[in-house]
Amino acid sequence: MSADHSSGAAGTHTLSLKLHVWRQPDRSATGKMVTYTVAGVSTHASFLEMLDILNEQLIANGEEPVAFDHDCREGICGMCSLMINGRPHGGRRGTTTCQLHMRVFNDGDEIWIEPWRAHAFPVIKDLCVDRSAFDRVIATGGFITANTGSAPDANDNLVSKDQAERSMDAAACIGCGACVAACPNGSAMLFVAAKLAHLHHLPQGQPERLHRTQAMVTAMDAAGFGNCSNHYECEAACPKDISRDVIAMMNRDYAKSALVARDRDSKSDGSG
Amino acid sequence: MTLKLDARSPSGPIEQQWSSARFDLKLVNPANKRKYKVIVVGSGLAGGAAAATLAELGYDVACFCFQDSPRRAHSIAAQGGINAAKNYQNDGDSVHRLFYDTVKGGDFRARESNVHRLAEVSVDIIDQCAAMGVPFAREYGGTLANRSFGGAQVSRTFYARGQTGQQLLLGVYSALSRQIGVGKVKMFPRTEMLDVVVDPATGRAIGVVIRDLVTGTITSYAAHAVILATGGYGNAFYLSTNAKGCNVTATYRAFKRGAGFANPCFTQIHPTCIPVSGDYQSKLTLMSESLRNDGRVWVPKSTGDIAKHPDQIPDSARDYYLERKYPSYGNLSPRDIASRAAKEQCDEGRGVGPGGRGVYLDFRDAIRRDGEDKVRDKYGNLFDMYERITGENPYKVPMRIYPAVHYTMGGLWVDYHLQTTVPGLFCLGEANFSDHGANRLGASALMQGLADGYFIISYTLGHYLAGVAAKDLADPAGPLFKRAEVDVSAKLDKLTSVRGKRSVDSFHKELGQLMWENCGMARSKQSLTEALAKIPALRDEFWRDVTVLGSRDSFNQSLEKAGRVADFLEFAELMCKDALVREESCGGHFRVEHQVEGEAKRDDDKFCHAAVWEYTGEGGEPIRNIEPLVFDNVKLATRSYK
Numbered sequence: 078m079s080a081d082h083s084s085g086a087a088g089t090h091t092l093s094l095k096l097h098v099w100r101q102p103d104r105s106a107t108g109k110m111v112t113y114t115v116a117g118v119s120t121h122a123s124f125l126e127m128l129d130i131l132n133e134q135l136i137a138n139g140e141e142p143v144a145f146d147h148d149c150r151e152g153i154c155g156m157c158s159l160m161i162n163g164r165p166h167g168g169r170r171g172t173t174t175c176q177l178h179m180r181v182f183n184d185g186d187e188i189w190i191e192p193w194r195a196h197a198f199p200v201i202k203d204l205c206v207d208r209s210a211f212d213r214v215i216a217t218g219g220f221i222t223a224n225t226g227s228a229p230d231a232n233d234n235l236v237s238k239d240q241a242e243r244s245m246d247a248a249a250c251i252g253c254g255a256c257v258a259a260c261p262n263g264s265a266m267l268f269v270a271a272k273l274a275h276l277h278h279l280p281q282g283q284p285e286r287l288h289r290t291q292a293m294v295t296a297m298d299a300a301g302f303g304n305c306s307n308h309y310e311c312e313a314a315c316p317k318d319i320s321r322d323v324i325a326m327m328n329r330d331y332a333k334s335a336l337v338a339r340d341r342d343s344k345s346d347g348s349g
Numbered sequence: 350m351t352l353k354l355d356a357r358s359p360s361g362p363i364e365q366q367w368s369s370a371r372f373d374l375k376l377v378n379p380a381n382k383r384k385y386k387v388i389v390v391g392s393g394l395a396g397g398a399a400a401a402t403l404a405e406l407g408y409d410v411a412c413f414c415f416q417d418s419p420r421r422a423h424s425i426a427a428q429g430g431i432n433a434a435k436n437y438q439n440d441g442d443s444v445h446r447l448f449y450d451t452v453k454g455g456d457f458r459a460r461e462s463n464v465h466r467l468a469e470v471s472v473d474i475i476d477q478c479a480a481m482g483v484p485f486a487r488e489y490g491g492t493l494a495n496r497s498f499g500g501a502q503v504s505r506t507f508y509a510r511g512q513t514g515q516q517l518l519l520g521v522y523s524a525l526s527r528q529i530g531v532g533k534v535k536m537f538p539r540t541e542m543l544d545v546v547v548d549p550a551t552g553r554a555i556g557v558v559i560r561d562l563v564t565g566t567i568t569s570y571a572a573h574a575v576i577l578a579t580g581g582y583g584n585a586f587y588l589s590t591n592a593k594g595c596n597v598t599a600t601y602r603a604f605k606r607g608a609g610f611a612n613p614c615f616t617q618i619h620p621t622c623i624p625v626s627g628d629y630q631s632k633l634t635l636m637s638e639s640l641r642n643d644g645r646v647w648v649p650k651s652t653g654d655i656a657k658h659p660d661q662i663p664d665s666a667r668d669y670y671l672e673r674k675y676p677s678y679g680n681l682s683p684r685d686i687a688s689r690a691a692k693e694q695c696d697e698g699r700g701v702g703p704g705g706r707g708v709y710l711d712f713r714d715a716i717r718r719d720g721e722d723k724v725r726d727k728y729g730n731l732f733d734m735y736e737r738i739t740g741e742n743p744y745k746v747p748m749r750i751y752p753a754v755h756y757t758m759g760g761l762w763v764d765y766h767l768q769t770t771v772p773g774l775f776c777l778g779e780a781n782f783s784d785h786g787a788n789r790l791g792a793s794a795l796m797q798g799l800a801d802g803y804f805i806i807s808y809t810l811g812h813y814l815a816g817v818a819a820k821d822l823a824d825p826a827g828p829l830f831k832r833a834e835v836d837v838s839a840k841l842d843k844l845t846s847v848r849g850k851r852s853v854d855s856f857h858k859e860l861g862q863l864m865w866e867n868c869g870m871a872r873s874k875q876s877l878t879e880a881l882a883k884i885p886a887l888r889d890e891f892w893r894d895v896t897v898l899g900s901r902d903s904f905n906q907s908l909e910k911a912g913r914v915a916d917f918l919e920f921a922e923l924m925c926k927d928a929l930v931r932e933e934s935c936g937g938h939f940r941v942e943h944q945v946e947g948e949a950k951r952d953d954d955k956f957c958h959a960a961v962w963e964y965t966g967e968g969g970e971p972i973r974n975i976e977p978l979v980f981d982n983v984k985l986a987t988r989s990y991k
Contacts (some may be wrong), residue, residue: 089627102901121626121740129631129854136852141898146417146904148592150632152734153515154421176737202904209538212418216530220523221482224401225803226473228480232437235491236484244484245509248516250536252420276482343444 092118095187096131098143101200104207108200117258120180124167125150125157127179128190144203155251158258159204160191165255165314168328173253173316179203193254194264197301210256210300211268217273218292221281234280242280247271249317262303267311269297270327271319277326285317287334294331320344352609353965354976357764358462363982364445367466374808375815382407384819388549388557388572388812389601390542392419394514394521394795395778396578401524404533406807408814409492411570412525413537413559415909419451420522423580423592424798426515428637428731429498431478431795433471438495442503449502452795452983454683455758455786456936456951457611458959461767461982463783470804471796475507477803481520483556485509488514497681498638500790506792511637511730518793521802539563541909543837545575545603546829547771554774555823558833560841562909565902567837569830571823572772573814576806577603578798581757581779583616585924586869587861589637589754590622596913597920600761600780608769609961609974611762611782613920613929617789617937618870619755620687623726623738623748624707632752632813634738635709637731638791641680643715643724644748646671646687648699648708655701659709659747670694678990685788685937685949686990688752692870693947695751702749711747754872758785758937759911759927762961762976766809767801770961773813777801782959787936841901844911853911856891860914860921863887868925873941877929881922888918907980923971927960930973953985 093116101108115131122130125147131141148156152173159174161167167177182188190204198206226330248271256267276282282289305324312321319348358965359366359373369603377385385408389400392414400412414422434447447468452459475493479485481880485507486494495504528534537559544558546569556571582597583589604610621636642978647667647791649655670690672679682690691708701707716724721744725732732743739749742859760774761769763783768775778798823829867880891914901903933956934940943950 119627119629122629123631123738126629126631130629133852133854136898139898144904148416148421148594149423149426150593151426151634153512154416154423154425154592156416156421157622160865171733172737176734177695178737178740180740208417212526212529212536212538215420215523216526220527221480222527223477223480223524224405225398225477225524225807228473228476231435231476231479231485232492234479236487237491238487238489241484241487244482245516248484248509248519249512251515252418275484279482279484281480281482308948 084095089121092120092182092184094118094127094182094184095190097187098204099191100143100203103202104199118179119227120178122179123150123175124161124177124179125175144205146205146292147175150175153251155253156298157205158193158255160193160254160258162189165193165258166316168314171318173251193256193258195257196303197263197265198254210302211252211254211265213300214265214269214293214296215272216288217296218285221276222285236279240278244275247274247278247319247323248292250319251317253316255316257302257310259310260303261308261310262306264305264311265297265300265302266305266324266327267315267319267321268324269293271331273327274323276328285339287330290330291334314327351972352770352961352974354609354762354770354961354974355764356460356462356976357766358460359765363461363465363570364842366462367469367625371808374812376659377811377814379407381819383409385409386411386572386822387574387576387812388413388570389576389578390557391422391578391580391778391780393422393424393527393578393580393778394798395520395528395802396576397422397518397521397525398799399576399578399777400534401521401528402803402807404528410528410534411537412534412541413542415541415562417538419520419525419536419538422518423517423533423595424517425442425794426590426592427795428511428635429639430496430508430513430792431474431517431836432498432505432790432792433475433507434468434505435472435475437493438504440503443506446503447471447505449983451750451784451790452980453590453988454788456949456988457957457980457985458615458787458935458978459784459786461980465982466805467784467797467800470800471933473804474796474799476835478520478711480518481523483509483516483520496639497642501790510764511639511728514795519800542599543602543776543912545606546832548823548829552773556830558823558830558837558864560837563904564846565900565905567834569825569834571825573817573819573822574775574810576775576810577761577780578776578777578802579780581723583754583757585860585921586754586864587857588625588630588633588865590619590633593632596916597916598916600776601776601824601920602917603761603769603771604962605964607964608651608771608774609963610759610923611786611959611961612759613924613926613962614868614938615758615787615936616754616929617684617756617758618688618752620684620691620752621710621750622753623735624751626703634734635753635755635789636748636750637736638684639874640710640728640731643727644680644710644712645669645714646680646708646710648694652698655699655705659711666911668699675990676901682990683788683790685939686709688870689939691752707749707751709747710741713747716744756789758782758789759785762959766812767806768809769812773817775806775810778804785971787938839967841908841912844895844908844915845897845899845901847892847895847897849896851894851896853895853914855948856895857910857914857917860884860887860918863923864924868928871939871941872928874929877925881929882924884918884925891918923962927962931956931960951987957985
């Protein structure tokens with residue numbers, strides 16, 4: 078795309094679009110695709126701004142606007158979702174829905190917009206789903222036990238630059254759920270494994286490593302996520318480019334944990 | 350009636366105040382802590398850290414957030430880093446220097462005792478975060494890396510790529526999740542606080558009224574203490590770098606229940622944001638200030654060159670105005686100064702891009718000096734973000750940036766204990782007013798949020814609760830709560846029953862435009878008076894002509910927005926009133942009548958104080974109270990970055 082500096086912004090024009098949007102009044106209701114048209118959408122608008130335009134149009138016509146989750150609109154909070162033409166976040170590499178801009182669409186395009194489809198993510202309304210299953214998994218082990226105030230000096234624990242970088246690569250996960258939505262089995266392996274890899278690339282994460290892996294994998298299964306059958310759609314859909322390597326790390330640890338992990342909760346606190 | 354503003358700052362030398370306070374603060378018997386219910390509203394760095402830490406101590410905590418998970422609070426969007434006086438770089442940093450820089454950077458409008466404590470606990474924050482697995486950047490030897498950040502001459506900023514806020518918040522979220530998992534914190538995502546309940550007999554906060562955003566159900570929750578950590582009010586301007594959900598509702602409704610609101614006019618405009626591209630624009634995206642370490646800010650010297658491609662403008666025809674005007678700080682000048690300088694260039698017709706509202710942030714020289722790979726290593730994710738949004742490649746064409754509303758230094762007035770003027774109601778993080786004065790330095794917001802949540806409230810809340818009997822828990826089915834529920838329901842019904850012609854967003858945009866023009870980067874008696882005439886008219890129109898479709902007992906995003914915009918329409922007036930009375934320029938508050946050669950001119954004789962506004966009822970004039978600020982340790986001086 079060439080930069081036109083007389084207008085100061087790269088080649089602006091407007092689009093007319095036909096949208097097919099999933100409408101569902103609440104969790105128990107039956108949903109359906111509804112077709113709308115929007116016109117005059119600037120190619121510089123973001124995808125969510127295009128939906129804002131649609132909603133303003135609906136409100137003006139006395140129709141309830143389309144519910145969709147969003148918050149930071151800069152690709153970091155993980156609140157936005159949406160299957161766009163069958164791909165989570167629209168399928169552009171390393172891009173969340175809020176960062177997807179209309180310049181990638183053409184005038185006259187038809188766009189299908191649906192919520193995440195996964196057993197563990199029930200629809201709340203229209204395009205909003207309930208992702209609290211992720212929180213439940215994290216609450217079983219996605220942390221390092223370190224009460225406030227109990228930490229040694231930060232430089233007492235040396236972390237090689239390489240380990241810190243690999244930890245950060247996994248920690249970049251925004252918990253949006255695209256990996257689950259992309260997976261034919263609705264599996265959360267990439268999400269769970271990313272959290273484990275973030276902690277397990279660091280020395281601080283080692284003491285609880287096997288227990289954590291076992292607890293989170295168990296919670297993941299209990300939350301209704303499917304199993305991994307190595308499609309790696311998750312990796313392709315991840316807006317933060319989390320590598321599937323994290324899954325291999327998790328599987329190794331899980332196998333080890335089955336062999337050696339003791340249930341620490343069944344042991345005494347050390348006093349007896 | 351006027352507010353009683355006792356700051357409760359400890360006496361004695363400033364270096365010893367916090368340690369002596371920690372000894373003097375009363376303790377709650379460990380066996381009794383579980384009998385105390387504490388409500389935390391907000392789950393960002395301040396609220397999440399408070400909820401987790403208080404639960405670790407044994408309190409019975411309930412935490413509310415409007416997002417679908419506490420992991421999404423807006424702290425997550427902070428990019429650049431977090432300050433701490435570790436002096437790991439051996440470059441002359443110390444607790445005293447961080448204290449000094451923060452007081453001076455805040456243009457002498459913060460309370461010294463609070464700021465010194467902040468600088469002291471900053472070092473503990475880094476230790477705590479590292480222990481919790483925050484993947485901070487490292488040197489090859491394995492020690493922590495630092496960078497220098499806007500307005501500082503030492504390298505004291507710790508960071509995790511350009512996602513420091515995200516990583517710190519995920520640390521907080523992990524601690525919070527651990528407490529949720531063991532049942533010590535009850536978490537309520539997708540909920541919104543719509544009122545604080547205060548017992549008129551004792552004057553104490555006794556609970557909150559909450560709306561479940563999925564079902565629309567209104568429920569009261571009683572507690573021995575309520576902590577608000579609900580962030581800033583930058584979205585009063587509609588366009589800001591804040592997340593779309595950020596709002597003033599919790600703090601404004603607390604104000605209406607008796608909490609003093611301090612310095613509402615102190616708002617921070619961040620100099621490096623991606624400029625507005627059109628009227629559909631829904632938010633502005635920040636480009637981390639760290640970019641100013643290597644990027645050079647310039648505009649064409651001649652207005653005739655603004656439409657030219659930047660490559661065709663030779664160095665001799667470029668004005669690197671920050672380097673020219675502020676030679677010792679140059680491109681790293683503090684935010685308020687860099688923002689105003691950009692506005693000045695654009696006002697004079699040298700701005701670039703749509704509407705002439707932009708300046709260049711150019712990496713050409715850094716790329717020539719260090720190579721593209723080195724620049725990509727440092728800023729790759731930011732450059733990618735810029736390209737996704739603008740469609741332009743910043744390795745080839747200079748970025749265009751423009752200032753945008755970013756942070757609010759004003760907030761609920763709190764004393765040294767972080768308690769508001771309502772006993773039992775505490776306020777942490779951006780939502781309070783305390784530490785940044787009239788201007789916040791880069792990488793200090795994360796520091797303050799975590800200081801308040803991890804290391805301060807855990808001491809001061811205990812002191813308060815030690816004076817409250819555990820059995821004195823209010824009854825959430827009692828008449829005080831019922832009355833508050835009726836008020837809240839009536840307001841929601843009113844919003845859904847207007848059924849006018851204009852959408853909520855259209856009002857919000859109009860208010861934002863009005864505030865940006867009249868109470869933005871430059872304010873004058875005339876502009877503020879004009880805003881004060883227009884805001885009530887817009888508010889009347891809102892209540893006559895807004896349309897909120899759908900019902901209040903269901904998931905209704907329009908209704909959520911409508912409630913928040915209704916509060917902004919009242920709060921904006923308070924901002925303008927505060928700005929009008931403060932007849933001086935200080936930090937982010939720039940009154941055009943008060944300047945010397947374009948620089949802010951403080952008036953310490955008349956305004957060396959925090960202005961604390963007191964609500965006096967529907968339609969009543971709020972009262973302006975004063976907390977005088979005394980500077981015993983940092984000498985009042987004119988800020989100079991030249």
